[in-house]
Amino acid sequence: MQWSTIFKKELTEHWRSFKWIWVPIVFIMFAIMDPLTMYYFPIIMDSVGNVPEGATLDFPTPSVAEAMIMSFSQLGLLGVLIAVVVSMGLVSKEVKSGVYELVLSKPVSFTNYITAKYVAALMLIAFSLAVSLLVGWYYVNILFGTISLVQITVSILFFIVYFMMILGIVMLFNSFLKSQGLVAFLSIITVVILNVISSIYSHVITWSPTLISDYINMYFYSGQLETEIWFSTVAAVAITVMCLVIATITLKNRAID
Amino acid sequence: MDATLIQLLLPLGVLQLILIVIALIDLRKIDETNGPKWMWVLIIIFFNFIGPIIYFIIGRRT
Amino acid sequence: MTLMSVEQLTKTYQSTTVVNELTFSLEPGKCVALLGPNGAGKTTTLRMLAGFIKPTKGEIVFNEERFSRDVRHYVGYLPQYPVFHNWMSGEEFLTYVGQLAYLTKHEAKAKATELLELVNLSDAKKQRISKYSGGMKQRLGIAQALIHDPKLIILDEPVSSLDPIGRREVLNLIRELKKDATILFSTHILNDAEEVSEEILLMHKGEMIKQGAISEVSETQGTTSIHLSFEEEPKFIEERLKEIDSVFKVNREEEGFIVAVHDINIARSQLLDLIKHEEWELTRFEIGKTSLEDVFMKAVTE
Numbered sequence: 371m372q373w374s375t376i377f378k379k380e381l382t383e384h385w386r387s388f389k390w391i392w393v394p395i396v397f398i399m400f401a402i403m404d405p406l407t408m409y410y411f412p413i414i415m416d417s418v419g420n421v422p423e424g425a426t427l428d429f430p431t432p433s434v435a436e437a438m439i440m441s442f443s444q445l446g447l448l449g450v451l452i453a454v455v456v457s458m459g460l461v462s463k464e465v466k467s468g469v470y471e472l473v474l475s476k477p478v479s480f481t482n483y484i485t486a487k488y489v490a491a492l493m494l495i496a497f498s499l500a501v502s503l504l505v506g507w508y509y510v511n512i513l514f515g516t517i518s519l520v521q522i523t524v525s526i527l528f529f530i531v532y533f534m535m536i537l538g539i540v541m542l543f544n545s546f547l548k549s550q551g552l553v554a555f556l557s558i559i560t561v562v563i564l565n566v567i568s569s570i571y572s573h574v575i576t577w578s579p580t581l582i583s584d585y586i587n588m589y590f591y592s593g594q595l596e597t598e599i600w601f602s603t604v605a606a607v608a609i610t611v612m613c614l615v616i617a618t619i620t621l622k623n624r625a626i627d
Numbered sequence: 628m629d630a631t632l633i634q635l636l637l638p639l640g641v642l643q644l645i646l647i648v649i650a651l652i653d654l655r656k657i658d659e660t661n662g663p664k665w666m667w668v669l670i671i672i673f674f675n676f677i678g679p680i681i682y683f684i685i686g687r688r689t
Numbered sequence: 690m691t692l693m694s695v696e697q698l699t700k701t702y703q704s705t706t707v708v709n710e711l712t713f714s715l716e717p718g719k720c721v722a723l724l725g726p727n728g729a730g731k732t733t734t735l736r737m738l739a740g741f742i743k744p745t746k747g748e749i750v751f752n753e754e755r756f757s758r759d760v761r762h763y764v765g766y767l768p769q770y771p772v773f774h775n776w777m778s779g780e781e782f783l784t785y786v787g788q789l790a791y792l793t794k795h796e797a798k799a800k801a802t803e804l805l806e807l808v809n810l811s812d813a814k815k816q817r818i819s820k821y822s823g824g825m826k827q828r829l830g831i832a833q834a835l836i837h838d839p840k841l842i843i844l845d846e847p848v849s850s851l852d853p854i855g856r857r858e859v860l861n862l863i864r865e866l867k868k869d870a871t872i873l874f875s876t877h878i879l880n881d882a883e884e885v886s887e888e889i890l891l892m893h894k895g896e897m898i899k900q901g902a903i904s905e906v907s908e909t910q911g912t913t914s915i916h917l918s919f920e921e922e923p924k925f926i927e928e929r930l931k932e933i934d935s936v937f938k939v940n941r942e943e944e945g946f947i948v949a950v951h952d953i954n955i956a957r958s959q960l961l962d963l964i965k966h967e968e969w970e971l972t973r974f975e976i977g978k979t980s981l982e983d984v985f986m987k988a989v990t991e
Contacts, residue, residue, distance in 0.1 A: 468772035475766035
């Protein structure tokens with residue numbers, strides 16, 4: 371009951387600051403931007419008409435898989451950035467402003483406080499991802515050819531798992547930092563480091579959660595789901611749970627001033 | 628310009644418009660922004676797409 | 690029957706001891722003032738009593754067996770600078786914290802309406818909190834402390850940031866509240882303590898230096914003050930007054946001096962002797978009732 375109180379309050383707060391509108395719209399833009407420009411690139415170049423005499427312009431039209439992957443990779447970069455920015459103040463803002471002291475003076479459980487906020491943020495991001503990638507899929511279907519609904523749905527679900535871990539990391543930094551900017555900065559650094567390490571050792575740590583997007587790409591090319599994606603998913607869930615547990619303990623032992 | 632192009636670009640325009648409108652509504656409602664409000668009005672209206680996002684990310688002060 | 694007893698309560702941050710071995714108890718139905726200058730450790734003490742920072746050492750016992758749960762169920766707390774979710778209305782916020790304290794939505798709403806009435810915010814209950822004035826926020830802060838019918842109400846400096854009208858309103862509210870609950874509030878303003886509380890706890894540099902009923906504390910001190918005014922201020926008068934052994938403090942006021950003394954009878958004759966001997970032109974010699982100020986000054990300077 372207390373959990374749902376905090377959860378509903380979070381959803382309302384997201385709603386009143388228009389996050390439920392602007393985050394999905396921005397994600398949609400990210401998802402359709404690249405497929406659209408790639409498709410119309412030749413036309414745009416034509417209309418600009420600065421092609422020198424005799425030069426032949428040959429733009430290979432991307433394949434369906436390539437086009438769809440563009441949507442995913444755009445969200446994998448800019449979408450992650452937005453997700454981090456949207457959740458950087460979940461706890462840190464309340465601690466800094468002082469509302470936290472009032473909340474704390476009521477019999478609020480730290481677990482409820484952390485997880486309710488986390489799930490509310492995850493819902494916002496998952497919704498935005500699902501909507502934007504479905505719109506991207508629709509555009510790709512019109513412009514480049516067919517991808518099955520099953521394939522896109524499965525890919526979206528795995529992609530959400532990747533974002534789940536990112537929000538977990540953001541929550542962890544939230545639990546002991548006061549500055550939203552620092553939370554965002556360190557979260558992004560952490561995600562970048564994880565990505566770099568996993569791509570260097572991608573043959574060793576095949577279960578790395580940051581490889582989920584690579585496995586999704588392979589899925590679009592081959593139509594076959596790699597077995598490793600399941601290990602990555604388990605690892606992502608484990609890291610998320612770990613982050614949330616540590617965040618709860620950190621917050622509990624944190625001195626307020 | 629063919630019909631499909633318009634069909635595909637029209638939704639983009641609509642989304643952009645929604646983004647601008649909600650950013651302006653929020654700007655009107657909010658008590659304080661980082662920097663003067665009139666500046667944000669200009670940013671939101673004239674910087675296509677990026678303007679409203681920048682506003683939502685760094686303009687709002689709560 | 691005590692409501693809460695505190696033993697050897699201590700809080701240490703790194704190497705500094707902010708609160709040092711406080712021992713006291715709170716009787717139900719009393720209004721107790723926690724007095725002390727800024728930095729005495731009042732806020733830290735109150736936060737520990739309110740159950741959200743852990744003492745380094747010592748014990749806080751809520752003296753009833755059914756109170757074995759988290760003490761926050763039974764304590765209402767108002768921080769020194771209450772901050773709210775400014776995007777909510779006053780009513781929404783009260784309902785929210787009510788539900789955090791395990792009221793149902795329905796109960797929380799009903800209680801919120803009742804409290805908004807009590808703190809005189811009914812007209813503004815649908816307004817966003819960001820539009821509230823400082824005094825309104827303070828009253829909303831008190832209302833949120835009361836939302837779950839706490840047995841003990843803890844208020845951290847409830848009136849010090851308010852203008853005289855706001856201060857009057859809040860003091861009246863405290864007087865109203867103490868009919869049904871135990872109140873512990875901190876202040877560095879002695880008048881506020883004298884006005885509404887029956888007991889005081891006097892803190893200085895993290896230590897409890899005096900405690901008890903206001904009347905008792907004044908008496909046990911055995912101190913009194915004498916007000917002196919002169920036609921013309923004599924030279925070296927402060928030094929001369931301080932030389933008298935029954936005088937322990939001399940305060941310069943606008944119209945003369947307030948001399949705090951240990952024993953009124955001895956001090957009276959000693960002072961009069963001095964004045965007569967020096968032929969100072971006395972215009973006023975008045976034995977004043979001990980104010981908390983005297984107690985406070987004495988305790989702090991000793």
